[in-house]
Amino acid sequence: MKKRIALLPGDGIGPEVMAGCQKVLEAIAERFNHEFLFEEGKIGGGAIDAEGTPLPEQTVALCEKSDAILLGAVGGPKWDDAPSHLRPEKGLLGIRKKMGLFANLRPVSTVKSLIPASPLKEEVVSNVDLLIVRELTGGIYFGQPSGREGDKVVDTLEYTKQEIERIVRKGFELASVRRGKLTSVDKANVLESSKVWRETVNRIAPEFPDVEVEHQLVDSAAMQLIRYPEQFDVIVTENLFGDILSDEASMLTGSLGMLPSASLRSDGFGMYEPVHGSAPDIAGKGIANPLAMIMSAAMMLRYTFNLFEEAQAIEVAVQHTLEEGYHTKDLVIENGQELGTEGIIEKVIEQINEENTIKGILETYS
Numbered sequence: 001m002k003k004r005i006a007l008l009p010g011d012g013i014g015p016e017v018m019a020g021c022q023k024v025l026e027a028i029a030e031r032f033n034h035e036f037l038f039e040e041g042k043i044g045g046g047a048i049d050a051e052g053t054p055l056p057e058q059t060v061a062l063c064e065k066s067d068a069i070l071l072g073a074v075g076g077p078k079w080d081d082a083p084s085h086l087r088p089e090k091g092l093l094g095i096r097k098k099m100g101l102f103a104n105l106r107p108v109s110t111v112k113s114l115i116p117a118s119p120l121k122e123e124v125v126s127n128v129d130l131l132i133v134r135e136l137t138g139g140i141y142f143g144q145p146s147g148r149e150g151d152k153v154v155d156t157l158e159y160t161k162q163e164i165e166r167i168v169r170k171g172f173e174l175a176s177v178r179r180g181k182l183t184s185v186d187k188a189n190v191l192e193s194s195k196v197w198r199e200t201v202n203r204i205a206p207e208f209p210d211v212e213v214e215h216q217l218v219d220s221a222a223m224q225l226i227r228y229p230e231q232f233d234v235i236v237t238e239n240l241f242g243d244i245l246s247d248e249a250s251m252l253t254g255s256l257g258m259l260p261s262a263s264l265r266s267d268g269f270g271m272y273e274p275v276h277g278s279a280p281d282i283a284g285k286g287i288a289n290p291l292a293m294i295m296s297a298a299m300m301l302r303y304t305f306n307l308f309e310e311a312q313a314i315e316v317a318v319q320h321t322l323e324e325g326y327h328t329k330d331l332v333i334e335n336g337q338e339l340g341t342e343g344i345i346e347k348v349i350e351q352i353n354e355e356n357t358i359k360g361i362l363e364t365y366s
């Protein structure tokens, strides 16, 4: 299979994790006989410095002609005080909106050998397997007006009924092919948009009789994620709530460096991006965890290219690498060996090239 992949490394640790990801995809291409054509584009702070805008037109054109997009991360202290249209994050919001990537899928599951980086009891996180379905192109990140006037500052939370309905449907569809439970998270005791959200969920529910539906208010959901995360299968929620809850949920796995995501359009086109940001505190040190980025690439292979064995090869390679005790600084493994970004990538590639890893996967699919 021949595919064009747009690489948008971005800022901070973005280029470091993207370099590793590209190497892993090259190993997959060689192992499974595919041709992946990579082309890089600028986005975020680097694009502001080079082109005077966080989302240059060439980058949009590159994304439009590609079969899928991989994005690292944007932002950093250098641009923190810039006016809002010159903030790196505007580039990311812009490309999501421009490409119509309304559904952000953020899977969170326990990785057996990892010790959660928090006081969570092992029995509370040992069987976590949940999927946050976050609305990505509406809500308070996009509503107008937004800005300052005198001593007043405004951000607007805005949704159309259609925007709510399409993400809620996505949540139901995904729950129906997983364990059949949908938790809709809102703030319907306060926000009008959340009331419409809840009405929409209740209106669509009869179309999915096999899906059990429950509603949780976002403050309580934040607590339940830590208290009893195994209760969740699919969580569907609006943009801001999904952003916050997914960073919280990352701690169930051990690190923010472990969470991948897929940002999808209704036709299956997607941009694949780790949940984490540009991590300026560790950028340039060679210690960033590239596994969220790599597993985002696995999601790309599965969701946009329908390359199921190849996606699983990456996931199994990551799992075996961790089971053998190799990890980056952000992770804790008992009696493990700490490696840098490049070191862990080498181990994952060794696993991809390991005969038994691939044999096991091919047998599953035969």
Ligand SMILES: NC(=O)C1=CN([C@@H]2O[C@H](COP(=O)(O)OP(=O)(O)OC[C@H]3O[C@@H](n4cnc5c(N)ncnc54)[C@H](O)[C@@H]3O)[C@@H](O)[C@H]2O)C=CC1
Residues within 6 Å of the ligand: 013, 072, 073, 074, 075, 076, 077, 089, 092, 256, 257, 258, 273, 274, 275, 276, 277, 278, 279, 280, 281, 282, 287, 288, 289, 290, 292, 330
């Ligand atoms: N998708 C994106 O491009 C996102 C960009 N950002 C931007 O990133 C910048 C930094 O934001 P923060 O709030 O610090 O969030 P962050 O996600 O960049 O970092 C939070 C903490 O997690 C650690 N961390 C994150 N990813 C890691 C990885 N792969 N390996 C090891 N440790 C990792 C960082 O070192 C830091 O201590 C800001 O400019 C923010 O706007 C934030 C979130 C998402």
Ligand SMILES: CC(C)CC(=O)C(=O)O
Residues within 6 Å of the ligand: 089, 092, 093, 243, 275, 277
């Ligand atoms: C940097 C923001 C635009 C978004 C964010 O934090 C995220 O998508 O997780």
Ligand SMILES: [Mg+2]
Residues within 6 Å of the ligand: 243, 244, 247, 275
């Ligand atoms: Mg975020």
